[in-house]
Amino acid sequence: MTPGASALESGDRLSRNGEAGDVLVDVKGLKMHFPITEGIVFNKLVGLVKAVDGVDFHIRRGETLGLVGESGCGKTTTGRCILQLERPTQGEIFFEGVDLTKLDQVALREYRQKIQVIFQDPYSSLNPRMKIGEMIDEPMYVHGIEPDAQKRKQRVSELLSVCGLNPKMADRYPHEMSGGQRQRVGIARALSLEPDFIICDEPVSALDVSIQAQIINLLEDLREEYNLTYLFIAHDLSVVRHLCHRVAVMYLGRIVELADCDDLYDNPMHPYTRALLSAVPVPDPEVEQGRDIRIVTGEVPSPINPPSGCVFHPRCPIAVESCSKEAPALREIKPGHWVACTEV
Amino acid sequence: MSALLEIEDLRTHFFTTSGVVKAVNGISYDVQEGETVAIVGESGCGKSVSALSVLGLIPNPPGRIVGGAIRFQGDNLIGLDDLQIRNIRGRQIGMIFQEPMTSLNPVLTIGLQLTETMEHHLGMDRADAEKKAVEYLRLVGISEPERRIRQYPHHLSGGMRQRVMIAMALCCEPRLIIADEPTTALDVTIQAQILELMKNLTKRLGVALIIITHNLGVVARYADRVNVMYAGKIIERGLAADIYREPRHPYTLGLLSSVPRLDQPRQKRLDPIDGQPPDLTRLGEGCSFLPRCKFAVDRCESEIPPLETVGNGHLSACWENENLETARG
Numbered sequence: 001m002t003p004g005a006s007a008l009e010s011g012d013r014l015s016r017n018g019e020a021g022d023v024l025v026d027v028k029g030l031k032m033h034f035p036i037t038e039g040i041v042f043n044k045l046v047g048l049v050k051a052v053d054g055v056d057f058h059i060r061r062g063e064t065l066g067l068v069g070e071s072g073c074g075k076t077t078t079g080r081c082i083l084q085l086e087r088p089t090q091g092e093i094f095f096e097g098v099d100l101t102k103l104d105q106v107a108l109r110e111y112r113q114k115i116q117v118i119f120q121d122p123y124s125s126l127n128p129r130m131k132i133g134e135m136i137d138e139p140m141y142v143h144g145i146e147p148d149a150q151k152r153k154q155r156v157s158e159l160l161s162v163c164g165l166n167p168k169m170a171d172r173y174p175h176e177m178s179g180g181q182r183q184r185v186g187i188a189r190a191l192s193l194e195p196d197f198i199i200c201d202e203p204v205s206a207l208d209v210s211i212q213a214q215i216i217n218l219l220e221d222l223r224e225e226y227n228l229t230y231l232f233i234a235h236d237l238s239v240v241r242h243l244c245h246r247v248a249v250m251y252l253g254r255i256v257e258l259a260d261c262d263d264l265y266d267n268p269m270h271p272y273t274r275a276l277l278s279a280v281p282v283p284d285p286e287v288e289q290g291r292d293i294r295i296v297t298g299e300v301p302s303p304i305n306p307p308s309g310c311v312f313h314p315r316c317p318i319a320v321e322s323c324s325k326e327a328p329a330l331r332e333i334k335p336g337h338w339v340a341c342t343e344v
Numbered sequence: 345m346s347a348l349l350e351i352e353d354l355r356t357h358f359f360t361t362s363g364v365v366k367a368v369n370g371i372s373y374d375v376q377e378g379e380t381v382a383i384v385g386e387s388g389c390g391k392s393v394s395a396l397s398v399l400g401l402i403p404n405p406p407g408r409i410v411g412g413a414i415r416f417q418g419d420n421l422i423g424l425d426d427l428q429i430r431n432i433r434g435r436q437i438g439m440i441f442q443e444p445m446t447s448l449n450p451v452l453t454i455g456l457q458l459t460e461t462m463e464h465h466l467g468m469d470r471a472d473a474e475k476k477a478v479e480y481l482r483l484v485g486i487s488e489p490e491r492r493i494r495q496y497p498h499h500l501s502g503g504m505r506q507r508v509m510i511a512m513a514l515c516c517e518p519r520l521i522i523a524d525e526p527t528t529a530l531d532v533t534i535q536a537q538i539l540e541l542m543k544n545l546t547k548r549l550g551v552a553l554i555i556i557t558h559n560l561g562v563v564a565r566y567a568d569r570v571n572v573m574y575a576g577k578i579i580e581r582g583l584a585a586d587i588y589r590e591p592r593h594p595y596t597l598g599l600l601s602s603v604p605r606l607d608q609p610r611q612k613r614l615d616p617i618d619g620q621p622p623d624l625t626r627l628g629e630g631c632s633f634l635p636r637c638k639f640a641v642d643r644c645e646s647e648i649p650p651l652e653t654v655g656n657g658h659l660s661a662c663w664e665n666e667n668l669e670t671a672r673g
Contacts, residue, residue, distance in 0.1 A: 209386060209599055210386060210598060212603075213602035213615065214616040217613060217614055235531065242610060280532060283603055283605060284564055284588050285584045285585045285588050288564045295533070299503055
């Protein structure tokens with residue numbers, strides 16, 4: 001059984017849009033190691049960046065899985081592997097039961113339609129020389145979904161209004177829009193192919209607080225309306241809690257804890273998850289004054305030369321001697337709650 | 345007792361080809377000795393410009409301070425020439441910038457960047473300055489400072505660079521430090537480390553701190569008093585506790601209710617502020633928050649509400665500030 005399989009039985013909020021579906025995405029033993037080379041002629045291999053180093057999880061249809069962690073923990077690389085923008089070093093990625101890592105570029109095209117992505121930076125993810133309308137139209141044209149240009153134009157208008165934009169904006173260029181509006185364009189573009197699964201890679205972190213809430217609400221509405229499944233990659237723990245059914249916490253290329261959302265936030269088990277949650281300041285001075293925060297010392301080590309054993313042990317407040325020798329496996333502490341720590 | 349820093353009706357405008365951007369449009373606030381004051385607001389509201397104005401760092405052209413006064417320890421900083429302002433900047437007023445990656449000089453060693461300010465401002469010789477640099481690096485929690493001063497910024501991580509920036513800001517023993525989004529570029533565990541460090545050091549050394557941020561959680565934890573900015577103006581000011589418990593401006597209220605909170609049960613839906621911030625080149629006659637405001641009345645269209653006292657040390661610029669109470673429920 002993959003981690004978290006039984007968590008869904010308690011996923012009460014899933015029942016809002018019908019019951020929990022079948023497994024849509026299943027990631028098994030994913031590893032992505034990037035080579036570091038030296039020299040121009042011989043390209044001698046001098047090391048490996050172990051961006052993702054053995055990750056297992058699955059996502060059911062209609063579910064939102066949160067993937068949280070600090071910069072460099074491999075959360076974005078995991079997303080890119082699922083999209084097949086990177087070919088993983090090792091491991092399998094099943095989408096609707098088909099292993100994407102075994103498919104060639106031609107066979108992948110069918111799946112590219114079903115898996116879409118919303119990027120972090122709405123300033124760099126839109127082509128500055130294309131009009132908004134063209135950008136939303138292009139995927140439909142490329143994938144031959146609708147050969148009639150007039151009908152595609154109609155569809156672009158629909159998508160813009162679904163995402164809270166005026167259909168007239170189809171004739172504008174990205175520089176004429178604000179960050180929040182651009183992110184809405186990014187969402188409309190992702191929706192144009194009627195995907196089943198959307199990877200949201202930090203979709204709100206570049207936006208202002210008041211705009212963030214607008215986009216979060218939009219993502220939630222769309223999920224219900226189109227029965228979408230999300231992988232929500234973010235570093236903001238409060239946003240993840242608001243949006244996700246289950247949450248996986250990553251540290252240095254591995255998942256250290258995976259649980260039902262409420263369970264993870266109410267009862268964090270892994271020392272890293274606890275430290276992360278404790279480090280987030282609450283917007284209320286009265287709460288903050290009385291709160292005792294646990295600050296982890298040190299910094300995230302390099303993924304080129306990760307610590308031996310448990311990768312968190314140099315910063316861990318409860319580490320024991322054995323932690324530096326053996327890497328703890330992810331084990332199920334209680335139904336649906338998986339933790340990779342021997343000391344809990 | 346007079347304030348350490350007193351800003352009065354400051355106006356900083358940018359003269360661009362597409363019009364005059366009124367980035368800071370008549371703001372007044374003060375900072376007392378040893379106090380931590382936060383300036384909160386979203387991008388483009390003028391919070392950074394208001395701080396850069398204090399240090400005389402507004403690029404001219406296109407920017408210019410067109411009015412107001414900035415009094416530091418009683419002396420007006422506006423109108424000082426470059427040399428005079430340089431004797432205050434870095435010496436009396438320290439600065440910590442947002443991007444620790446870009447605000448350190450990549451071709452100079454950490455040590456040189458630290459000693460340079462001390463040699464210039466305190467007239468120390470190289471050896472003494474170096475000794476002091478090591479001391480300050482240790483103070484900000486950098487291990488092996490003797491080795492670090494020979495290193496370049498690219499040898500250090502983002503968190504470490506921000507610690508170096510803090511050491512630099514502190515080394516001339518300023519009375520005031522201005523920190524512009526000091527932790528925005530950092531990860532959450534490192535953010536907590538840096539903020540705790542800044543809090544402890546400023547309290548211990550009695551330095552006043554202006555912290556500019558968009559993060560309401562950071563403000564709640566670290567600020568004594570808060571100024572909320574919107575479209576170039578301060579729209580609410582007060583003790584942090586008062587502002588969070590009883591916001592008296594619809595914008596503050598909207599900001600607070602649009603962020604999901606970890607300490608409260610999960611909400612079904614977030615309550616965002618509709619619309620977008622206004623274009624600062626085309627501000628209307630009335631309140632600039634009007635198009636996004638849920639409480640607007642006729643008067644808001646024609647008259648800009650002044651920042652007026654609504655409670656003990658609590659000010660709000662809203663005609664309807666009395667009526668937010670009932671709406672908050």
